[in-house]
Amino acid sequence: MSDKKKPCICENCEFRDVVFAYLDEKSIEQLCEHKEEESFRKGEIINHEGEKITNFKYLKSGLVKLYRRTLNGDEQVITITRPFEFVSNMSIFSEERYQYSVSALEDSVVCTVDLTFIKELFLNNGHFAMGLLTKISMINDKIIRQTLDIRQKNLIGRVAFVLLYFTDDIYNSRVFDLPVSRKEIADYIGMSTANVIRTLSDFKKEGIIRIFGKTIEVVDLQRLEIISRRG
Amino acid sequence: MSDKKKPCICENCEFRDVVFAYLDEKSIEQLCEHKEEESFRKGEIINHEGEKITNFKYLKSGLVKLYRRTLNGDEQVITITRPFEFVSNMSIFSEERYQYSVSALEDSVVCTVDLTFIKELFLNNGHFAMGLLTKISMINDKIIRQTLDIRQKNLIGRVAFVLLYFTDDIYNSRVFDLPVSRKEIADYIGMSTANVIRTLSDFKKEGIIRIFGKTIEVVDLQRLEIISRRG
């Protein structure tokens, strides 16, 4: 029974500032003991719609999509998001089961903490509770705002919106590899796959973007912004 | 300075079970001192998009709509909701200003509590915090689910959905007075006013509903459900 104690790496986790800022050393150590890191390869499912929620999960690295399946069997993509933006499913406190599925668009690392431990923390540490509520509210707000924004746009405005989302929010670069298929974009903005492709082709013809397979280069950012706003 | 103390009516408020279940007598009394009831007539604005959030508000009675104004100047209705479903704006902890406007669709009574007082309660009472988070999560979940549900439907499915929403969720009756204009329905489901009216007329012609001005009677509930699901 010598030195089984793992070093507390949570102490220096970049995620600490996001929701665990107000934990003292002892809590952080306990957190470390209750957590586990899981790796997911591109395409793997992290949470499954309908499954029981037993853990509090957050994304340490990678990229994921939140989605659900409709009665007709097709996918509705709710949002695509990076680390720190995404803290587990949003309904961990209000629902017993996952409302939506989450899958990895890129290789991802997820930190998993026992949910009852998080709930205890929440009950006993007001500042932690406040931080968590704020974070969850922000995530929900962002999803709702995004959905409303998309809804008011027409086809080309929506495609422009998605391209800008990847450029500005996800990759912060005008050149990037699309982490999703054309169909997934269609499922995200609520349009048909064929028309998403057609619009991308149109943008290419007009010199707004360049396409090399999955790689996209935004040439005329301003024009894209105008199209997105007008749409 | 004799007996200025108001009797604590919050003690028996029906709303107590919703978010204030875990407060002891003393806190309830304090709550009572920090709260104020406001009445709003049909059509009046309760919260204004962009205004600073200084109070925690919840609906005691009436009916309200949550909406925002797009850049083009038209309205997007986010949700329509009854008491107990609606606890202030959802972003009281994550935002400094209201993201959306709220207005009364029927005469409504709103209970207003100083926000800093609520924050103190939140920090010092874990169970209250948990209850509040759960409630806020539920509201957000409902909005997101509703938006996704509407998005996947076509025009007639959406109109059927709205009618069912009023029948089942809002009025719990197959006969009800529409609390919104045709245009507001259109802004809610993201369609043109003319087509909403047309669809209602079609439903009438097919004997699914009866219309007397603002009064609607759902005759064939089953059929409406089928249309809503298919849509």
Added chain:
DNA sequence: CGCGGCTTTGATGTTCATCAAGTAAAGTGG
């Protein structure tokens, strides 16, 4: 190298918004 999935493009039809013109209903001021 051949198979299956993703992508692309064109042709076609449906769905839906827009426009216009008219009717009903609801305020408003004398």
Added chain:
DNA sequence: CCACTTTACTTGATGAACATCAAAGCCGCG
């Protein structure tokens, strides 16, 4: 309370936006 104004509602006709279908090209993978 009535004439007047305004706002909401209704219906038809038209065209634009978008989905669907089909066929062909591309690419990765066994």
